[in-house]
Amino acid sequence: MSSMEEDMIYRRLLLEGDTGGDDKRMTQLLRSILKLSDLSDNGGDGSDSPSEAAYKIITTLNQAETAVRRCTSICDMNANEVQFYEQELSKIEKSIEESKASVESFKEALENAKVVRKHKQAFDSLAQTILKEPARDLSVKRLEAIKGEMEQLHKTEGLLIDEQRDIDRHFKLFTFALAQLKSHLKVKEGKEAETGSADAKQSNDDDEIMEVTPSK
Missing domain, CATH: 1.10.287 (Helix Hairpins)
Incomplete structure (x- = not known):
C-alpha cells in the first residue's frame, strides 16, 4: 500500500x-x-x-x-x-x-542584590560605629590633654622617685645611727656594770674590816 x-x-x-x-x-x-x-x-x-x-x-x-x-x-x-x-x-x-x-538574568540580579545588601549592612554597621565615636577635633584635643597628663605624671613620677631615694638614704643613715647608738649603749651598760661591781666589792671589804676591828 x-x-x-x-x-x-x-x-x-x-x-x-x-x-x-x-x-x-x-x-x-x-x-x-x-x-x-x-x-x-x-x-x-x-x-x-x-x-x-x-x-x-x-x-x-x-x-x-x-x-x-x-x-x-x-x-x-x-x-x-x-x-x-x-x-x-x-x-x-x-x-x-x-x-x-529572564530567569537567569533575575537570578544574577538577585545575587548582585544580595551582595549589595550585604555590603550596605556592613557599611551601615561601620557608619553606626563611626557615629558613636567623637569628632576628630575632639579626639585630637583629648589626645593632647592625655599627653599633657602623661607628661605631668612622668614629672610627678620622677619627683616621687627622687623623694623615695632621699627617704631610702635617710632611712639607711637612721639605721646606721641607730646601730651606733645601740652599740654605744651596750658599751656604756657594760662599763656601768663593771663600776657597780667594783663599788659593791669595796663596800663588802669595808664591812669586813669593820667587823674584824675590835670595839673599845
Whole structure:
C-alpha cells in the first residue's frame, strides 16, 4: 500500500469514521450508470425513465462533489490548524527560552542584590560605629590633654622617685645611727656594770674590816 492510499484511508476514516459513506455512494453511482445504460438499450421498462436515472446520477455526482469540497476544506482547515499550532508551538518555545534567559538574568540580579545588601549592612554597621565615636577635633584635643597628663605624671613620677631615694638614704643613715647608738649603749651598760661591781666589792671589804676591828 502506497503512502497516497494510506493518506486517503486516513482522511476517509477521519471524516466518515467506519460508516463507509463514500463506498456506498460509489456503488450507488455505478448502479445508476449501469441502470441508465440498460434503460438506454431497452428503451425503458416502465419503472424508471432515463431522465430520472440521469437525475439520480447528477444528484449523486453533486453529493460526491460536495463531499470532495468538504473534505478539501477540512483538509485545508486541518493543514492551517497544524501550521497555526506549529507557529504557536514555535512562539511558546521561544517564550520559554526568553523566560529561561529572564530567569537567569533575575537570578544574577538577585545575587548582585544580595551582595549589595550585604555590603550596605556592613557599611551601615561601620557608619553606626563611626557615629558613636567623637569628632576628630575632639579626639585630637583629648589626645593632647592625655599627653599633657602623661607628661605631668612622668614629672610627678620622677619627683616621687627622687623623694623615695632621699627617704631610702635617710632611712639607711637612721639605721646606721641607730646601730651606733645601740652599740654605744651596750658599751656604756657594760662599763656601768663593771663600776657597780667594783663599788659593791669595796663596800663588802669595808664591812669586813669593820667587823674584824675590835670595839673599845
